[in-house]
Amino acid sequence: MSFISGRRTGRRGSRRFTRRDLVVLGALLGIPVLLDIAIVWGPTLASVVLSFTSWDGIGDIEWVGTRNYTNLFTNYPQFWPAARHNLLWLAFLGLVATPFGLLLAVLIDKGVRFSRFYQSTLYMPVVLSLAVVGFIAQLVFSRDQGALNAIVGDTASPTDWLGDPDLNIWMVLLAAAWRHTGYVMILYLAGLKAVDTSLKEAAAIDGASETQTFFRIVFPTLRPVNVIVGVITVIESLRAFDIVYAVNHGRNGLELLSVLVTDNIIGEASRIGFGSAIAVVLLVVSLGFVVTYLVQEIRGEKDR
Amino acid sequence: MAHSYDRSDLPGSVTGHRMSRRTLLRGAAVGAGAVALPALLTACGGGPGGDGKTITLGSNASDPIPKKAFSDAFKAYAGQSDGRKVNVNTVDHNTFQENINRYLQGKPDDVFMWFAGYRMQFFAKKGLLYDISDNWEGYEGFSDALKAQSTGEDGKQYLTPYYYYPWAVFHRKSLFAERGYQAPRTLDEYVALAKQMKKDKLDPIAFCDKDGWPAMGTFDYINMRTNGYEFHKSLMAGEEAWTAKRVREVFDTWRRLLPYCQQGANGRTWQEAATSLQKRDAGMAVFGLPHPGAQFPKAEQDDLDFFPFPVINPEHGQDAVEAPIDGFLLAKKSKSLKNEKSLESAKDLLKWLATGKAEDIYLKSDPNNVAVNDRADTSQYSAIQKKAVELVSGAKQISQFLDRDTRPDFASTVMIQAIQKFISSPNDVDGLVNDIERQKKTIFASD
Numbered sequence: 212m213s214f215i216s217g218r219r220t221g222r223r224g225s226r227r228f229t230r231r232d233l234v235v236l237g238a239l240l241g242i243p244v245l246l247d248i249a250i251v252w253g254p255t256l257a258s259v260v261l262s263f264t265s266w267d268g269i270g271d272i273e274w275v276g277t278r279n280y281t282n283l284f285t286n287y288p289q290f291w292p293a294a295r296h297n298l299l300w301l302a303f304l305g306l307v308a309t310p311f312g313l314l315l316a317v318l319i320d321k322g323v324r325f326s327r328f329y330q331s332t333l334y335m336p337v338v339l340s341l342a343v344v345g346f347i348a349q350l351v352f353s354r355d356q357g358a359l360n361a362i363v364g365d366t367a368s369p370t371d372w373l374g375d376p377d378l379n380i381w382m383v384l385l386a387a388a389w390r391h392t393g394y395v396m397i398l399y400l401a402g403l404k405a406v407d408t409s410l411k412e413a414a415a416i417d418g419a420s421e422t423q424t425f426f427r428i429v430f431p432t433l434r435p436v437n438v439i440v441g442v443i444t445v446i447e448s449l450r451a452f453d454i455v456y457a458v459n460h461g462r463n464g465l466e467l468l469s470v471l472v473t474d475n476i477i478g479e480a481s482r483i484g485f486g487s488a489i490a491v492v493l494l495v496v497s498l499g500f501v502v503t504y505l506v507q508e509i510r511g512e513k514d515r
Numbered sequence: 516m517a518h519s520y521d522r523s524d525l526p527g528s529v530t531g532h533r534m535s536r537r538t539l540l541r542g543a544a545v546g547a548g549a550v551a552l553p554a555l556l557t558a559c560g561g562g563p564g565g566d567g568k569t570i571t572l573g574s575n576a577s578d579p580i581p582k583k584a585f586s587d588a589f590k591a592y593a594g595q596s597d598g599r600k601v602n603v604n605t606v607d608h609n610t611f612q613e614n615i616n617r618y619l620q621g622k623p624d625d626v627f628m629w630f631a632g633y634r635m636q637f638f639a640k641k642g643l644l645y646d647i648s649d650n651w652e653g654y655e656g657f658s659d660a661l662k663a664q665s666t667g668e669d670g671k672q673y674l675t676p677y678y679y680y681p682w683a684v685f686h687r688k689s690l691f692a693e694r695g696y697q698a699p700r701t702l703d704e705y706v707a708l709a710k711q712m713k714k715d716k717l718d719p720i721a722f723c724d725k726d727g728w729p730a731m732g733t734f735d736y737i738n739m740r741t742n743g744y745e746f747h748k749s750l751m752a753g754e755e756a757w758t759a760k761r762v763r764e765v766f767d768t769w770r771r772l773l774p775y776c777q778q779g780a781n782g783r784t785w786q787e788a789a790t791s792l793q794k795r796d797a798g799m800a801v802f803g804l805p806h807p808g809a810q811f812p813k814a815e816q817d818d819l820d821f822f823p824f825p826v827i828n829p830e831h832g833q834d835a836v837e838a839p840i841d842g843f844l845l846a847k848k849s850k851s852l853k854n855e856k857s858l859e860s861a862k863d864l865l866k867w868l869a870t871g872k873a874e875d876i877y878l879k880s881d882p883n884n885v886a887v888n889d890r891a892d893t894s895q896y897s898a899i900q901k902k903a904v905e906l907v908s909g910a911k912q913i914s915q916f917l918d919r920d921t922r923p924d925f926a927s928t929v930m931i932q933a934i935q936k937f938i939s940s941p942n943d944v945d946g947l948v949n950d951i952e953r954q955k956k957t958i959f960a961s962d
Contacts, residue, residue, distance in 0.1 A: 267924075268616050269641045286953050289932060354779045355787055374725065374782020376939050459725055463781045463935045478613040479923035482958075 262487035279488035293466035301448035308388035312395025320403040336390040345457025348386040376464025402436035468493045567856030573627035575611035584880035619643040623846035625861045631664040631840035632915035639667035645845035646671045656890040674842045675865040678884040680804035682837040683821035698822035705825040709775035712798040721797035722776035723788035727931035731917035738765045739835040740827035744912035751921040753959035757952040766944045805883035836910035929954045
């Protein structure tokens with residue numbers, strides 16, 4: 212940062228900071244740093260360490276090396292489906308729900324009739340927690356008593372939307388996307404409102420078509436919003452938990468890494484070492500995204 | 516979980532603002548709150564215990580019927596003891612179960628409700644329970660089977676049993692009478708009856724496993740009818756190989772029954788399955804006594820009937836009955852029990868709960884269970900309760916339930932998933948038993 216001018220850098224040391232400044236600075240920086248260490252880094256490191264142990268939460272902690280990881284990769288039938296479902300979640304939200312949200316935002320921004328009405332209707336699910344969305348999904352998709360099967364009316368062999376392990380993940384993704392789309396839409400709507408109309412006018416004078424204007428002019432100026440939406444999409448996919456837990460505790464085709472962590476650590480099972488190993492895998496996956504994002508940001512800052 | 520993301524975690528530069536001092540301070544205050552809050556909450560958890568006459572009791576009876584029944588029982592206790600009273604902390608049933616580990620190590624209540632069998636022995640072995648063998652010397656009216664289920668691996672008693680409920684095949688009397696169905700005695704008769712029901716456009720067997728545990732009852736029964744109780748016990752203790760021919764036989768028999776079970780069981784809760792029995796959509800269902808009982812309206816309770824799970828291997832007949840027992844235990848880590856007088860009071864409560872009279876008071880409000888004490892007054896029992904007593908007292912062995920007879924981690928992280936997988940793809944038994952066996956080995960080897 213360059214707000215310290217060249218002349219002032221010559222004068223340094225205690226004279227620039229009074230004792231009071233130091234105390235205030237120390238407290239203001241020190242407390243967050245301590246909190247950060249206590250709340251974020253401490254538990255993170257603890258789980259990494261615990262992932263190399265076997266512990267039931269009561270007795271002694273036993274060091275087992277990488278045994279938890281070998282078990283996880285070779286001998287835990289739920290692990291690979293869970294990892295796959297997390298990636299599927301990411302792909303679905305990123306490639307289907309997010310573009311759809313953008314489309315809705317553009318349509319509303321153009322000022323279709325009743326746009327206020329659509330805006331509030333589409334945004335409404337965002338207010339609901341995912342657990343509630345999961346509950347609604349059950350009311351709609353339940354095989355025997357659900358609304359969807361009542362409408363379809365196939366009583367001889369009704370589709371088991373939430374019980375069929377090949378089908379239920381898509382139903383849950385649909386419910387999650389229902390919520391995600393509204394969220395993305397609002398963010399883009401705010402972004403679109405901020406786009407300078409003179410840019411569009413200039414493009415129109417230059418003879419650009421509407422599609423060209425959008426992809427060449429409007430979309431690039433939305434970069435800050437794109438970044439936020441990207442980050443949110445990744446976060447939502449990796450931390451996905453509540454909706455599948457509300458539906459069937461994340462079993463039978465709805466496995467997710469976060470659910471496996473919970474199943475093993477919380478609950479009567481208390482395979483804390485093993486559960487930590489799953490958490491570490493999730494951490495590594497998240498770190499991949501975090502690092503990519505940071506690299507992008509730092510590069511962007513240099514270019515600016 | 517080691518980490519969690521929230522929208523508020525977005526770095527300041529993304530949103531285009533630098534973090535101001537005010538948001539920083541606010542963040543610090545919220546953070547400090549997050550650190551202090553759990554401490555405050557646990558501080559609230561510590562109950563009284565000074566006077567030696569107040570007993571705290573952790574209850575998992577969160578459903579309205581049992582909750583009321585228990586409060587009637589404790590009121591009656593307070594009425595007859597000299598100044599002793601019971602403070603009940605009721606916690607949601609599933610939450611209580613999931614937190615039991617930390618609960619018992621942290622600041623547990625003096626007395627708590629829990630299950631008999633392996634699931635109790637597990638905590639006894641960890642030293643989290645008080646030995647109440649001295650109480651047991653005074654107990655009367657308990658059978659040997661009950662005593663065995665209340666005993667830890669070290670031969671000492673830890674549990675005071677209170678009630679149980681048998682598992683069987685439930686059906687509606689009126690439906691059976693109307694269609695002329697007979698309760699089957701053998702597996703072949705059972706299958707023949709199911710076939711007939713299918714012809715009559717019924718779902719022969721109501722079936723559900725969305726909750727993960729209901730189908731375990733069927734597995735246990737097929738296993739015990741095929742291989743006997745001793746095999747069930749050692750299989751649950753991890754001493755038998757799941758890849759053995761005897762286990763495959765169980766799954767093969769089960770597969771024979773699956774076409775007659777309601778399809779889509781993994782998407783159905785036990786309440787929905789019991790309702791289909793009540794609505795006469797389904798003909799029969801393997802359940803515990805309270806399950807269909809809770810879904811039948813009061814006027815139709817008398818129409819509910821059951822027959823014991825049919826014979827598969829004549830050598831084992833119908834010897835074993837699955838009848839989970841619930842009861843009361845003393846938590847070793849409870850602070851107030853360190854006080855001699857409190858311990859005396861808590862033991863006095865258990866002594867009272869072990870009498871037939873105490874069980875009568877409970878069952879008056881919750882008729883979906885059966886008293887364990889043979890001195891309890893059975894004259895008030897409904898026909899089905901009487902039948903349940905007969906079933907259990909005629910049993911040569913009493914099993915608890917798959918998830919009560921084995922390690923909790925094995926039941927919840929391996930068996931629930933394995934049985935659900937079997938239900939959705941019943942043809943790959945080889946792959947299934949190999950998966951179970953490999954995971955069993957790692958779990959049972961872990962300590």
